[in-house]
Amino acid sequence: MAMKRTNLRLAGELLIELRRDGTVPLHRQIETAIRAGIRSGRLPLGSSLPPTRTIALDLGVSRGVIVEAYEQLAAEGYLTSRAGGYTQVAIGAEPVPAPRRPMPAPAPRIDFGYGRADVSNFPRAAWLRSIRRVLTEAPNERFGYLDGRGAPELHEALADYLNRVRGTSAEPGDIVICNGYAQGVTLLIQVLARSGARRLAVEDPSADDDARPVAEAAGLEVIGVPVDEGGVRVDALDRTDADALILTPSHQWPTGGVLPAESRAAVLRWAARRGALIIEDDYDAEYRYDRAPVGAIQGLAPDRVVYAGTVSKTLAPGLRLGWLVVPRHLVDAVAKAKVTADRGSPVVDQLAFADFLTRGEFDRHLRRMRPVYRRRRDALLAALGTRLPDLEPTGVAAGLHLVTWLPPDLDETAVVKAAARRGLGVYGVGPYRISSDGPSGLIFGYATLGEAAIGEGIDLLAAVIDEVRSR
Ligand SMILES: Cc1ncc(COP(=O)(O)O)c(C=O)c1O
Numbered sequence: 001m002a003m004k005r006t007n008l009r010l011a012g013e014l015l016i017e018l019r020r021d022g023t024v025p026l027h028r029q030i031e032t033a034i035r036a037g038i039r040s041g042r043l044p045l046g047s048s049l050p051p052t053r054t055i056a057l058d059l060g061v062s063r064g065v066i067v068e069a070y071e072q073l074a075a076e077g078y079l080t081s082r083a084g085g086y087t088q089v090a091i092g093a094e095p096v097p098a099p100r101r102p103m104p105a106p107a108p109r110i111d112f113g114y115g116r117a118d119v120s121n122f123p124r125a126a127w128l129r130s131i132r133r134v135l136t137e138a139p140n141e142r143f144g145y146l147d148g149r150g151a152p153e154l155h156e157a158l159a160d161y162l163n164r165v166r167g168t169s170a171e172p173g174d175i176v177i178c179n180g181y182a183q184g185v186t187l188l189i190q191v192l193a194r195s196g197a198r199r200l201a202v203e204d205p206s207a208d209d210d211a212r213p214v215a216e217a218a219g220l221e222v223i224g225v226p227v228d229e230g231g232v233r234v235d236a237l238d239r240t241d242a243d244a245l246i247l248t249p250s251h252q253w254p255t256g257g258v259l260p261a262e263s264r265a266a267v268l269r270w271a272a273r274r275g276a277l278i279i280e281d282d283y284d285a286e287y288r289y290d291r292a293p294v295g296a297i298q299g300l301a302p303d304r305v306v307y308a309g310t311v312s313k314t315l316a317p318g319l320r321l322g323w324l325v326v327p328r329h330l331v332d333a334v335a336k337a338k339v340t341a342d343r344g345s346p347v348v349d350q351l352a353f354a355d356f357l358t359r360g361e362f363d364r365h366l367r368r369m370r371p372v373y374r375r376r377r378d379a380l381l382a383a384l385g386t387r388l389p390d391l392e393p394t395g396v397a398a399g400l401h402l403v404t405w406l407p408p409d410l411d412e413t414a415v416v417k418a419a420a421r422r423g424l425g426v427y428g429v430g431p432y433r434i435s436s437d438g439p440s441g442l443i444f445g446y447a448t449l450g451e452a453a454i455g456e457g458i459d460l461l462a463a464v465i466d467e468v469r470s471r
Contacts, residue, residue, distance in 0.1 A: 150177025167295025224434030256395010
């Protein structure tokens with residue numbers, strides 16, 4: 001059947017297209033359209049509707065059809081008849097329901113959150129001087145698109161710094177600047193997956209928010225290799241069939257173990273045997289308190305090891321500035337992946353960091369921060385020793401966090417939850433495990449808490465643990 005459509009304009013608003021195919025009575029269609037207009041607010045409370053005669057004429061229907069629709073809507077309370085014979089909208093629009101968002105958990109009053117630097121100590125004045133110098137002195141071409149590896153000035157400055165301080169064997173041309181470790185490891189995983197890699201080995205436990213999900217999304221199988229107080233267990237690694245291994249050899253995350261010399265040699269033998277790549281995540285090596293410096297493993301085998309560094313722990317994670325020292329045969333592939341990802345990291349920050357490094361500001365900043373963090377760590381160890389002597393600290397000699405193993409009668413999740421209820425943020429090791437084996441433990445970041453808050457936090461934790469034990 002041919003369908004005739006009539007447009008009705010009511011107070012300037014398109015109201016309805018009448019279908020004359022007989023499936024829905026005309027008065028119903030008009031009711032529905034006006035009802036929808038009122039609910040949506042298009043016909044606001046108090047607005048007048050045109051007289052039935054006018055509207056009937058406009059629509060080409062009998063006046064009775066309009067009267068019937070108005071009467072129905074009046075009966076439902078949408079419309080009301082006013083003296084003088086006109087009809088008004090009688091109710092307001094339905095409020096649009098606000099999208100339901102889960103209530104964010106209140107921030108803990110005292111938070112031993114880890115993975116943070118104390119950004120309140122960011123060296124603003126020195127950074128500003130570097131930025132100013134860069135903006136004054138950088139050649140124009142630096143503000144164009146750069147090679148995927150980043151700014152040459154930063155390659156030079158980093159190679160000097162890393163070879164001097166971290167014992168790497170880095171050539172400026174082998175460095176790729178990236179947006180923190182998170183992007184660096186993502187680029188490496190992309191390159192690995194493209195070259196046919198199938199399996200990525202990671203420490204168990206290890207961070208669960210960077211390489212692991214990225215590798216899984218790229219179709220790689222992620223295999224956990226257990227760690228002990230000496231970092232990754234090389235006996236377990238020997239049985240692991242993987243194309244690459246991510247390691248935190250200088251300070252295992254989160255348990256804090258340092259990979260001893262013989263294990264380093266064994267890891268490199270494993271990599272050579274398998275033709276595997278080692279990715280060395282050197283995330284907090286700059287902070288070392290009471291142990292001898294441990295050089296980067298990359299220095300032992302620059303053709304097998306990618307060294308990954310970041311300013312997230314030393315300056316600020318918000319800078320999103322990191323670097324990879326890449327075996328020469330992979331440099332072009334990684335640089336290409338970087339260009340594809342984002343065409344390069346912001347150049348002003350790269351040049352500012354190069355200036356900051358070469359002028360010795362980075363060393364100065366670290367010299368200033370080490371005692372600050374050391375005092376916080378000492379306060380935490382002292383408070384734990386006094387208030388909770390049966391929690392066994394580990395991995396305390398370096399970094400910005402430590403772990404305490406829990407005695408067997410304490411359930412990690414119960415302690416974490418009970419602490420959260422009292423406004424105390426402590427975090428379990430369990431969520432970072434790949435296999436379900438291994439002792440329960442708590443991770444304490446101490447970088448952002450003053451000594452008094454640390455003492456108060458541990459007092460509170462002792463009360464929490466008493467409460468959990470008394471259940
Ligand atoms: C194990 C580990 N690696 C690397 C990083 C640094 O990541 P990014 O440079 O992406 O901030 C962190 C930061 O917390 C970390 O905990």
